[in-house]
Amino acid sequence: MTTPYDRDALIELIRREALQTGTFTLASGKTASYYLDCRLVTLHPQGANLIAAGMLERIDAMSDKIDAVGGMAIGADPITAAIVTHEGLRGGSMRGFMVRKEPKGHGGGRQVEGPVKAGDSVVIVEDVITSGGSAIQAIRAARAFGLEVRGVVAIIDRLAGGSEAFAAEGLQLQTLLTIRDFGLQPDA
Template sequence: MTDARQRLFELLFERSFLYRPEGFRLASGKISPYYLDCKKTTLCAKALPLIGKLMWEEVKKFLPDAVGGLTLGADPLVTAVCFQAGLEGTPLEGFIVRKEAKGHGTQNYIEGAVKEGMKTVILEDVVTTGGSSLKAVTKAKDAGLEVLAVVALVDREEGGFEAIKAQGLQLISLYKIKEFLDRLAG
């Protein structure tokens, strides 16, 4: 594990990984004894440069014009990746997918300066079933964007990889839930 990858893992484990035997209700409706509240890490000054660096390393392999994802989890990820791309002098647009269309003004689902035909990568904090990622994929495609892949911080390994693959896309995650569970047991 690289130094940056290890440091980000430590931050995620210490700040975002929660465990309780009685469980947590997930967005999918399932009950799980562990939960990743990634915003406690992704909104932290120590983590953002690491997130930008590590996610951009994966994203740039696809040569996208833009990165985006479903608000609220993807907001800091999009910012961190665009910032890192900017540091390297690579043009990259960021966008956010609203959960509901804006109720006034443009009434868009997509916020950002993206245009039809742009190649994009969807960013996600945690993938469980893939539902949130695929909602972002659908809205991006509806806006005329070409979605190339999904890049996530953590894959909970509960069907998301398969659901995203079934849509003809790759899911690349920086970490798998097994790494967190191994550390917990460790």
């Protein structure tokens, strides 16, 4: 049995578990007055279920059949796992994959890992979008592997240029939430 998506419950969980205020340096290099540590929610039992349910709603609404979901290791891994678990519980066949920051130095030497093959239609998943840099790395690696990237789905958009960066890649960003859902505005 899967958990239905409850937007308000996800907002409350993120507010309680993941939202911190202060001065922070983000992965993009920008300084911010708040930090969203979504690992505290993607690795939380209720959080993982709510995120998977919400993302599956977004993915199911896409016009293309999606074969797999995945993104940049390590941040996207719990999201991917939650989605494929929900997909399995509902009898679906969507698989997961992960993208390494660089190709593995041994074994098959792959940068994209998982049960995917060239030509599969995929969605890149991410926790928090700022500039979109990490997800764009995943998009480019997935494309180089031969995957057909159909979109990006994230938990939260910081409204700091990520959507425009994906548009430049020919992709649309869909998110469950934005920082405005927490009463926040984009940092200058």
